[in-house]
Amino acid sequence: MTAELDILISGGTLLTMSDAMEKVRNAEIGIKDGNILFVRPMGGGHPVTTAKEIINASECLILPGLINTHTHLPMVCFRGLADDLPLNEWLTNHIFPAEARYVNRDMVYYGSLLGIAEMLLSGTTSFCDGYFFASSTARAAMEAGIRGIVGQGIIDYPTADNPDPSKHLTIATGFVNKWKGVSPLVTPALFCHSPYTCSPETLKNIKCITSEHDLLYLIHVSETLDEVKVIKDRYGLSPVAHLEKLGVLDNRTVAIHCVWVDDEEIDILARRGAGISHAPESNMKLATGVAPVPKMRKRGIAIGLGTDGCASNNDLDLILEMGTAARIHKVDTMDPTVISAETALKMATKEGARVLGLDDRIGSIEPGKCADIIILDMKKPHLTPVYNEYSHVVYAASGADVKTTIVNGRVIMRNRKILSFDMRTAMEKVRAVAQRIIEDRSRGIY
Ligand SMILES: [Zn+2]
Incomplete structure (x- = not known):
């Protein structure tokens, strides 16, 4: 019975x-x-x-439910703010200054809620995010009832939530202690922005915290050729080899992008069991390149799909991302069989779950x-x-x-109606952030 x-x-x-x-x-x-x-x-x-x-x-x-393995939800506030630019110029002249000026607890909370509304309306039930003021994103996820891995952003520059980068260990530990075990749906993680914006010490210290608490360690890796050059000049190693030497790669690491990884780096990622978040629309829009996904899949590496933030996509629709993933590798390899529709859907579901270490549950x-x-x-x-x-x-x-x-x-x-929260308030608040940016722009402040 x-x-x-x-x-x-x-x-x-x-x-x-x-x-x-x-x-x-x-x-x-x-x-x-x-x-x-x-x-x-x-x-x-x-x-x-x-x-x-x-x-x-x-x-x-x-x-x-679909699994978005890489987002920066509050960046919905910057959707369409700066398009059609090279990554360096986009980041340095537009995104970083906007983040320094407009990111605060409320912006992150309402931006996250708006992003969550967009995801729920397009079939995403789990996401993995990395941004500043991550407690506001965790709170939004809990209130919305979505499943989320929320990563506190760590970078070796002053940020709105941490003006003194030497304090990032305190910020990271405080975030983990605040959110660990609080909710069955929302899990904390730590997100080191990249090997070029985080020092070796930062990368290692943050890994110590995630290992101690068995949490995910998120990091952008090998997104652009510029990054590869910078890391080789600085450390004499490729980005993945650099991270390997620091001991931060394992099956609790999510390596985001991995566009310019060579065979040796793919070997390391496979050996370490690191998961990869593939974000083809962001890679296309910023013209960073095409990740060697078919080759990495052949090595058994878990690869999920991510939309990345809304400033470089510019939406959070993982169904569209699947279509892009299935198409881009066909034209890149001139082989229409290389990523099938079934494979693209696996990447957005069970493979994404494997990347996040949640495959026994979702x-x-x-x-x-x-x-x-x-x-x-x-x-x-x-x-x-x-x-x-x-x-x-x-x-x-x-x-x-x-x-x-x-x-x-x-x-x-x-x-097509969100039941767990009022998304109209989130839309109004995000529009207010945008209005401030538009006015500041017209006065030449931003
Ligand atoms: Zn990203």
């Missing part, structure tokens, strides 16, 4: 993203206490099941896993007809096709 379910999803086609990549037509998914209790086809003589809520998913596609729809589930409405002209569901998700759909988003067994977005 099955106890009453919290939610029964009934009907529709389910892509489980299990190891066997099972597809279930007319699926039934039972959810109780945040977990998936059963996954089966409808009918089949099962005892009648009652549920507090029944979601009719007929003519819909059911997927595991990334697929199977009994015993957390109920992070999205439902796409397939009754749309651009999704008609259907030969192959994987193809539609990756090549034809967008985040706007997501109808329902469930995180940890709780419906947080239904019929």
Whole structure:
């Protein structure tokens, strides 16, 4: 006898993203206490099941919630602020000055809430973020009910949340102690900006803290050719070899970008079991290059997808990011078979979960896993007809096709409406930040 379910999803086609990549037509998914209790086809003589809520998913596609392995959520405030520029100029002349002037607790909190709204509306149920005032992002994630790994940003320059870089250990430790064990959904992490903005001592010290608490260590690595040159000039090593020498690479490290990694660096990443966050749209927009993803996947390295921040993408739609990932490697290698639609969807789900060390809990729809589930409405002209569901998700759909988003067994977005918080307030607050920037620009202050 099955106890009453919290939610029964009934009907529709389910892509489980299990190891066997099972597809279930007319699926039934039972959810109780945040977990998936059963996954089966409808009918089949099962005892009648009652549920507090029944979601009719007929003519819909059911997927595991998507996992965005690299974001800077508060940067939604800088969406469209400076485009079409080389990374160095973009960072030095626009983003860093804007961050110095406009980043504060409120901006990070409301920017994070707005970013979370955009993610929930486009099917992302888990994210991994790195930014300043990370406590505000953690608070926003907790209030919204989304699953998040929130990394406190560390950089060897004065920042709005840490004017004295020599105090970054205090900031890092304080953040970890504040958030560790507070919520089953929100986990702290530490995010070293990059090997070129953090000294070897900083990189090692922060790794000591994440190792001690078994937390993720996030870092941008080998994003541009300039970075490779700077690190080689400074330390006589490639960026990955430099990090290897410092002892910061292991299976709790998320190496973000890895665009300009050579064979020796790929060997090191594979040997150390580090995960990679691949952010192709950001790499394209900043013209930083194309990461050797097919080669790294062949070495068994876990590679998830990330949107990066909204100033370099400029959205948080992981469905679109999948389409970009599937396409960019085809043209880069002149081989259309190199990243299939199934592979792109794996990167946005189970592989992303592996990168974040959460693959025992999320990334697929199977009994015993957390109920992070999205439902796409397939009754749309651009999704008609259907030969192959994987193809539609990756090549034809967008985040706007997501109808329902469930995180940890709780419906947080239904019929394209966020239920857990008022996103209009977040939009108003972010517009106010932008208005200040526009006025300062017109007065020549920024
Ligand atoms: Zn980034």
